Amino acid sequence: MATNIDVSNLDNEKAIEQCYENLIVIDIGANLTNKKYSRDLDSVIQRAKDAGVQKIMVTGTSVKTSKEALRLTRIYPGILYSTAGIHPHDAKSYTDESWEELRSLAQNPECVAIGECGLDYNRNFSEPDEQRKVFHKQISLACELHKPLFVHEREAHEDLLEILGQYKDRLPPVVIHCFTGTTEQAVTYLDQGFYIGLTGYLCKDKSDTGVRKLLVDGTIPLERLLVETDAPFMYPNTRASKLPLHVKDALTERSMTFLHRYCTFQRNEPCSLPAIVEMIAAFMNKKPEEVALATAFNALKLFNLSQ
Numbered sequence: 001m002a003t004n005i006d007v008s009n010l011d012n013e014k015a016i017e018q019c020y021e022n023l024i025v026i027d028i029g030a031n032l033t034n035k036k037y038s039r040d041l042d043s044v045i046q047r048a049k050d051a052g053v054q055k056i057m058v059t060g061t062s063v064k065t066s067k068e069a070l071r072l073t074r075i076y077p078g079i080l081y082s083t084a085g086i087h088p089h090d091a092k093s094y095t096d097e098s099w100e101e102l103r104s105l106a107q108n109p110e111c112v113a114i115g116e117c118g119l120d121y122n123r124n125f126s127e128p129d130e131q132r133k134v135f136h137k138q139i140s141l142a143c144e145l146h147k148p149l150f151v152h153e154r155e156a157h158e159d160l161l162e163i164l165g166q167y168k169d170r171l172p173p174v175v176i177h178c179f180t181g182t183t184e185q186a187v188t189y190l191d192q193g194f195y196i197g198l199t200g201y202l203c204k205d206k207s208d209t210g211v212r213k214l215l216v217d218g219t220i221p222l223e224r225l226l227v228e229t230d231a232p233f234m235y236p237n238t239r240a241s242k243l244p245l246h247v248k249d250a251l252t253e254r255s256m257t258f259l260h261r262y263c264t265f266q267r268n269e270p271c272s273l274p275a276i277v278e279m280i281a282a283f284m285n286k287k288p289e290e291v292a293l294a295t296a297f298n299a300l301k302l303f304n305l306s307q
């Protein structure tokens with residue numbers, strides 16, 4: 001008996017210790033329905049938890065993946081949440097029938113946002129006309145259900161603003177996810193009251209007018225910032241990119257262990273989020289704990305994630 005008690009005490013201590021070591025973060029966008037996770041999703045989620053990622057929003061990008069994302073929330077209640085939407089790349093797959101299915105998926109309480117939706121004129125996998133039509137449908141749905149919009153935009157800044165502007169008086173909260181634009185574009189989004197989601201793109205962007213500058217200049221207030229991995233994409237390559245020394249120095253051994261042991265260019269994982277938060281904080285000249293807390297709070301409030 002005595003041994004048992006000792007062991008559980010040790011476990012407790014370890015849990016408490018880990019709690020203090022870890023940043024508490026929330027990943028507002030991970031594509032966990034991607035087939036790259038089909039073999040070991042349990043381990044991926046466990047690693048995320050071990051790294052301090054308390055909750056993960058699983059991105060829906062089509063009717064099929066939105067359905068799958070919702071299914072995952074039932075397997076990991078209180079940890080996973082889902083979105084329901086049609087990615088601009090997938091706009092061409094739109095049918096009236098599948099739209100009805102998306103509508104009903106979106107009404108579930110575990111589905112906390114509409115999207116990802118938006119415009120992508122960079123690759124135009126779907127015709128711009130089609131993209132706009134399907135985007136309109138999803139904005140209307142978000143207005144109707146009062147659920148936040150999870151927006152994807154590439155090289156379509158003006159059109160996106162114009163379209164969202166048409167719904168100005170009834171728009172729910174809007175998140176520009178995985179923001180990759182210029183400082184100027186971010187300012188116009190912030191002026192509209194939108195939130196900005198940042199990913200490991202931070203390592204890739206070496207421009208003088210992009211995401212890094214936004215953070216250095218303090219253009220994004222903490223109240224509008226959200227963090228995400230966009231896993232399996234957007235691997236934060238802390239090695240190759242020309243990161244300023246103080247940013248490299250801010251990366252802890254703990255977050256680097258998760259990043260280097262489990263994440264690759266081919267498959268990023270939610271457990272890389274603490275490293276991203278540490279870099280964001282360093283660029284902002286703030287403590288990582290402060291950025292973690294603020295972004296987690298924003299996510300809980302905005303998406304109404306249950307405790």
Ligand SMILES: [Zn+2]
Nearest residue numbers: 116152177178
């Ligand atoms: Zn996206």
